[in-house]
Amino acid sequence: MERDATWVGTSWKMNKGPSAAAEAADRLARLSFPATIQPFVIPPFTSLKDVCDNLSGSRVIVGAQNMHWEDSGAWTGEISPVMISECGAELVEIGHSERRTHFGETDWIVNLKVHSALHHGLRPLVCIGDTAKEYSHDVTLETLARQLKIALHGVSEQNIPRVLIAYEPVWAIGAGGRPADVPFIDKAHNHLRSVLINLAGLEAGSAVRLLYGGSVTQDNAASYSRLQNVNGVFVGRAAWNVDHFHALAEGVVA
Ligand SMILES: O=C(COP(=O)(O)O)[C@@H](O)CO
Numbered sequence: 001m002e003r004d005a006t007w008v009g010t011s012w013k014m015n016k017g018p019s020a021a022a023e024a025a026d027r028l029a030r031l032s033f034p035a036t037i038q039p040f041v042i043p044p045f046t047s048l049k050d051v052c053d054n055l056s057g058s059r060v061i062v063g064a065q066n067m068h069w070e071d072s073g074a075w076t077g078e079i080s081p082v083m084i085s086e087c088g089a090e091l092v093e094i095g096h097s098e099r100r101t102h103f104g105e106t107d108w109i110v111n112l113k114v115h116s117a118l119h120h121g122l123r124p125l126v127c128i129g130d131t132a133k134e135y136s137h138d139v140t141l142e143t144l145a146r147q148l149k150i151a152l153h154g155v156s157e158q159n160i161p162r163v164l165i166a167y168e169p170v171w172a173i174g175a176g177g178r179p180a181d182v183p184f185i186d187k188a189h190n191h192l193r194s195v196l197i198n199l200a201g202l203e204a205g206s207a208v209r210l211l212y213g214g215s216v217t218q219d220n221a222a223s224y225s226r227l228q229n230v231n232g233v234f235v236g237r238a239a240w241n242v243d244h245f246h247a248l249a250e251g252v253v254a
Pocket residue numbers: 010011012013096127168172173174175177213214215216234235236237238
């Protein structure tokens with residue numbers, strides 16, 4: 001299969017308030033990215049509208065870090081897909097391990113959110129990943145298949161290619177994380193591709209973009225994104241600085 005754009009994105013997680021985020025977006029808008037890279041950035045909700053405004057007309061896609069599945073209602077503290085769209089975001093992250101671990105997000109909730117995001121024309125970026133315990137018991141591939149199948153349950157073959165998947169081992173994420181080695185990621189992503197093809201058929205299953213995340217840095221990003229079934233990287237700490245993000249994206253094509 002011919003390779004299309006390599007996705008390189010970052011979630012700022014709970015970092016950058018409105019002024020820092022707007023300033024970062026302004027700087028991002030002035031940078032040029034290689035044509036083969038599809039950059040994206042995911043700011044906190046309080047900065048979403050400003051970041052979308054500052055990046056409109058640029059090649060950088062903007063996303064939200066989470067959403068509720070309902071359009072509106074008595075859901076104190078939640079943000080709906082309608083609100084996210086109104087801010088101008090195109091993408092929404094769903095099921096990050098920090099949301100699963102700290103906020104009880106389950107595969108079933110992820111599935112509700114995926115349907116809702118697609119219904120509202122948002123591109124879901126679904127995060128899946130094995131815990132350290134699942135990894136040490138050698139059930140990584142089963143865990144990933146289960147999470148993927150539930151997340152995509154009931155999604156039409158036509159909509160499947162709109163979904164982005166990020167494989168992020170829980171044990172590789174964050175300051176205490178351990179970077180995964182390349183052959184392991186290769187095996188996991190090849191497995192994910194075969195699950196997707198079984199689920200949605202060759203055409204739709206091959207069209208889903210599979211990203212890798214967890215302790216991705218300027219040093220290892222190219223070795224990951226070069227793998228046949230890795231269509232990009234989803235980066236945290238190493239890309240929060242805009243210039244580091246840009247350098248990492250350039251390094252992926254070098
Ligand atoms: O959590 C992620 C990776 O974080 P790192 O700091 O790169 O380990 C991923 O979802 C991007 O936010």
